[in-house]
Amino acid sequence: MSRSTRLDIDLSAISANIAVLREITVEQKLMAVVKANAYGHGAVAVSRHIESQVDALAVAFTEEAVTLREAGIAAPILVLEGPHAASDIALAAKLDLWPAIHQSQQFEWCQAHIADLSQIWIKVDTGMHRLGFELEELDSIRNKLSHAGGTDLTLMSHLAAAEHPDNALTTSQARRWSELTQRWDGQTSLNNSAATRSAMGYRSDWARVGYALYGGQIEGMAADDRLQPAMRLTSAVIAIRQVPVGDSVGYGGRWVAQRDSLIATVPVGYGDGYPWSAADGTPVSVAGQLAPLAGRVSMDMITVDVTDCADVEVGSMAVLWGDEPHIDEVARHCGTIGYELMTRFTRRTPVRYLNA
Ligand SMILES: Cc1ncc(COP(=O)(O)O)c(C=O)c1O
Incomplete structure (x- = not known):
């Protein structure tokens, strides 16, 4: 599969x-x-x-x-x-x-x-x-x-x-x-x-x-870098497209390209546990580079502005949270707390245990 x-x-x-x-x-x-x-x-x-x-x-x-x-x-x-x-x-x-x-x-x-x-x-x-x-x-x-x-x-x-x-x-x-x-x-x-x-x-x-x-950090306290995130949500790019300046991306046309842009589509959405409330600009790591979310989160997909990223192609790895971006950073862009992001996964998301 x-x-x-x-x-x-x-x-x-x-x-x-x-x-x-x-x-x-x-x-x-x-x-x-x-x-x-x-x-x-x-x-x-x-x-x-x-x-x-x-x-x-x-x-x-x-x-x-x-x-x-x-x-x-x-x-x-x-x-x-x-x-x-x-x-x-x-x-x-x-x-x-x-x-x-x-x-x-x-x-x-x-x-x-x-x-x-x-x-x-x-x-x-x-x-x-x-x-x-x-x-x-x-x-x-x-x-x-x-x-x-x-x-x-x-x-x-x-x-x-x-x-x-x-x-x-x-x-x-x-x-x-x-x-x-x-x-x-x-x-x-x-x-x-x-x-x-x-x-x-x-x-x-x-x-x-x-x-x-x-590995969660407490909002309002200095981060303790010795605590390691145990959870990593990953996916991979399934489509890439050029979007001309002035065109919008995703439901409701919330995100509008301010320049000719390159948009990567990643198959993770609120149906998997990625929050619908994520704002434009929420960091996503694509092919090892941080890039901003562009457009509303769908049930099954998100769209990311990878215009400034190098070497993004279909199949490039996307990290929604893990070491980077950290879940608490993502939560801040979603108006919530990392506690909620950790606990909202649906059965649809396959889990793999490492180092058991
Ligand atoms: C009664 C009680 N004790 C301890 C905890 C653990 O809190 P934390 O996850 O912030 O360490 C909770 C979490 O909500 C709690 O309700």
């Missing part, structure tokens, strides 16, 4: 990033966040590759954890949203999952299986106001859990703007977290990629790292 559009996942890059994160997290245990199909990288393949390199894995909800257990993943798995129903707790007990609980109904569900849950994480709301017990509820929930069974308890919270350590929201969350952890004698977990990278010294026995694991 001849289709050139493909997602390459370099598993050795994820291992290299884990080594870098181990250096940064020093005494923290490292939990690899593999929710949303490991941020689009393939949860089973990634988890298999890294489970012996990290201390635990984290997913968003029970079904994601079940998929990993069914694939033979034996590492501890934290379920970040905790149970959505009582049946999720029965599964957690059966499959040795660690539920995070953040509201009182989940506590009720836990009670029936508490002896079979090796860990429960208690999530508190320090200010993000998405999930978590109120701070005043913590003592009572901890007492109830201890009374019900004495399973290991870890205190967790989540920062809403960790990439900005000095802003008012972060400092207020950090203050509340510090107050809470002073009277907490068990394990704690606060740091995501941004908090881990900013190394602000919040108490956190467990770092829960997702985006940096895959």
